[in-house]
Amino acid sequence: MFEKIKPILQQLFSSKKRLIIILSLLLIIAIILSISSKPTPPSEPSPDALPQPSFSPYSKTFKSQKSTSETPTLSIDKTILVYQLPSFSSLDLQTHLNPIANQLDFTHPPEEKTYNSIPHLLWSIGSNYLDANLTTSQFYLRYGTLVSPGTPDITETTALQIAKTFLTKHNLINHDTPHQTQYLEIAGYQVESTSNPSAADFYEFHFYPTLNSFPLYSTDFKDSPIIISITKKGEIFELNYNLPTIFYSAYLTNPNSLTTSTHPLKTQSQLNDEINQGLPIITNSELEPGIPAAPYINPKKITYHQINLAYQASPNQKLLLPIFQLQGTAELEDGTTSQITAYLPAIAQ
């Protein structure tokens, strides 16, 4: 074969000029191929084939046929809204977060960064920074100011008010969003939790927003959706906003601007079947740390005593999908029990 085309190649490459032309053509072809092979944006969700919510990586499936049939009944509508996350540009996100940046004296415009192939916007000044994910619009703020020694301590109530004021001002929560409080104290260069409120140097408020009255979880279940820390001197120290802020701000301010579609929920019968097949994915249990997992991975029986419908933000899927959260008790082989939380996709396929 090569022998046959050899004369042709020799002719083609017989002069430098021809060689340059050929190489240029090859380069153009390569560029075209390269552009065409770039990842395509996620396709629009199809009502007939919704993707499944992602429960990984913090998941463990109980491979068991031993789930109880005593599934609690679920009295809800038969259909539910699935939200499409709005697309946004870097400028959109910058515009969205600029009020926060301005309030906190990030005087320089943000830099576009890429961390592990994920584009980010980074505002920074001194040791403070505001880091926003350009794919998901989740963001993280670490902040602080030099507080004068005479600054009085604030109460937890005041701290909560500061947190809520900040979050509502920037359309990050509703004012009545439920919350829980944790207390942190300074340990060296870091902060650690304490159970003693009077020892707290920080108040950490975990907010649990809702969507259509259903709980809205962040990408993975280990983190609260919104966590904000306020120092005892009244400063914001840290804000973890684990929800897609572009979407949720739009939901809070102009819900009609969001694109939705209606989908059938799994029926009680389907739910029972899946539970009895051991399909719920355990993402949380109250296993004692350090206790070998071996005895627990194959419980004799799981009894779910509560099922909640919720939303899980799956930014990478461009959708907000409904899920069933199941809370129950796993009966283990050694006779002990463990409280567990499990999840199932809620949309009927």
Add this chain to the structure above:
Amino acid sequence: MRLRLLKAIILSTFLLFITPSPVLSQPTCLGVTNCHLETSASNCQADEVFCKGGSPGPNDPTFCCPSGQIIQPLTTSPPSSQTTSTTSTPTTFSQPSSTGTQNRHPLRPKPKEFTNWEKDRPVANYTQALFCAQRPTAVQKQEFLKTDDELKLQITGTYLSNFEEFITPLLSITNKTKDDYNDSYEKKAQQYLADYLGGRAYYELEVEPTQQELKANPQLQYDLFIRLGVFRKLAPLSLQDKFKRAMIYRASGIPAAANPNNLEPLDFFTNYYGFEPASPIVENYPVTCLWGNNIVAFTQYNDFTNPCGNSQNIRLSTFDETNWAPLPEEFNTLKEYASASAAWKILDGGQIDPDTGKIIELGKWAKTWPYVPMFSREDLQGYIRAVNPNADPTVNPVYHPHLARTYELSSAISTLLLPKNNFDFDSDPDLETDWNGIPWCDINDKGCKKWWIDSSDTLPDLALGPVCDPLNTIITSSGDSAYDSNFTTPVNSPTQIITNPEYSPAVVRKCNLLERNDPDTYEKECKFEHDVRYSPDYFVTRTPYLNQIFNRLVSSQGVFNVLRPKAYVDVNQPANWPGLGNPEEITPSYRFVGGGAETGMKWPGGSVEFYYKGLGFIHCQKEKLLAFLQFFLWEEETYEYLSPECTQDSTSPSVPGQPGQPGKPGKGVDKELYGPPPNVPSESTCTQGVNPIGQWLRWPYQSASSASITSCYKDPDRKSCHAGIDMNPGHKKAVYPAASGKVHAAFGGPKGCEELGACVIIDHCNGWFTIYAHLTEWDDRDKLVRKGQLVTTNTQIGIQGNTGKVFSGRDCNPKTDETCGAHLHFGLAWGGSIRDFWYNTTKTANVCTFTKGCSCTSSSKCTKN
């Protein structure tokens, strides 16, 4: 009772030579007390002299000693052609009362620490470096002539060790609640080994704790080992069956018991130990007896009271191939073995429920089988000898010092096997913390109470007994004294030549005249006496049987080849069917994780409840620890279990991780449950790298020191457990891997590693990973290293920063100062996911322990994540 450890009575002859003196540039510390080992004269105090230890050869250690005791040599000495000698005269010496007890051992002036001399040597040589236990100081009053310009010193004699007052802790059998508390010492001593390894099930009347009781109080498990024997509780029952068969063979005629001198070794088919026991024969012990259908458990190990009558006694030799438990390898399939086991259980009187087919009553042989011992008192036999270059190589057979060795062995095993809830050894292998004050406790330390094990102390922290007695401490025990025995050990000190401080030409002239004219005055004025001391001799003892056990304990093959790393286990082989013979018993269950082996107790029909660590995994710290215990071994013996990478100061390339060494320090939280971050596999994906445990880690900077540390592992000032060390030698300092390996993860975002900020995780290719966190964030375009990249300690991986959940500090304005709170979090974990680096007793380890030159005090009480 407080008794002296060793009364050394020295019967010796000595030779006095006068020979030409060599030029000595450095004095020797021979016979000088209160020295401390130092490598440089600059470390000596003003009133001290830098001197050599007196051991010939390049490894002669050096010391700083009180100058007043040193006989300074001449710095130059003219060669002399005159040689005068005297013949040796037998002389009896004893320790002078002025010195009282033996002095602090010059080779181990700081008992808690490795000496520099030891540090300069690999662990494999520690057997030669550990001078301890019965180290007498020989003191001879010798006569010298003032007319000799040089004095030649040598001690030749015999140590006589009297063990009548040698104290040996006998933990279980000195417990007043035990039936055998008042037994003779000899009886206690002889059963000691069997107690600890073989267990006392055959006469232990106490009820074993229930599953619930053990779960509620893991301490009971430790007690269970103590009472019932580690091996009995941990070895697969089928292997126990083998050992029992070996005992039966040994007791019943191989070789013939009638001819005890016929010490032929057990042959391959009858010796299941895998090595030669100390003695091929054992006494034909009574095992138990039957009173009707009921077993009568002997209340003593060797109970000859015959509670059932002589005819009913079941002795070892009562068992044979017709009634002993079947072994898996005797059958082709598991089913055949199970069937044979079932049949054996009803042999001679057993009953089966006709409805269920289950065995409801064991037969006589199955019923008595658990009482068959696996180890014998004869295995205590060992040898002892003195070690020095001129020592007589004669060895002396002894028994009793090995009681202490047995204790140490047993307690070592028990300690290594402690429930992890009780003992944070693997995850925090900071022996400075965990062991400080126990094996090398300084007697001057008022907090030290562990010079010897108080037999009333049954808590886990009793750990190992004193492996030597560098201060010749008077030790306390429960009052048991070792049974009568003396032994002698020849000793010949090396010859030392010193300048005669009494010599002068005038003295020579005067004495020459006196010798001829006035012999009496000559005797008085021209001769003098002086104490000659000799210390370097020390005893080593050897118990082959125990050595074998040690060998197996710390080898990658696991304890008794039982707890082997998975790589060595072929589950298709019948020999690897543990516990199948006696499914009604609580049996061990095994688990192999990452090259380490673990076991736990499995109840019938239940799951494993307790896991014990380190069974197939002995990391270097443990090896060092065990090396401390090796001082009873022959120096020329080579121990395969000492991992080549486990050297103190080795800078040579270490051995890549091998199955079983090092392994995981115990059962961890199920990885899948807590999970790695996306796309970050936790398992090692590389095969070439260093062993961060076996080799010292370097500081993660080009230069740093403990002074740079701002927070320790398990920092006592913190309420939660700090999983690494924080360091701040300077903001923006370049960060390097502490050991070579492969970049497992490099998350450049300010929250790339969650609260730890931007971080790099290095996979050291053997299961261990290190993390470098709170780094300055970096864009993909600026990244220093990429995932999968092989790195060495010279590869910069990041820049120290302050990303993540870092507090800026009270005096730093974070709005204007980019250095606020800057530090490096440096951590070591088993597993490479970010959460593996969160504090966890089975995941994280104190990275400082493995970092050369690192010192940081951890909290021993930290338990909170």
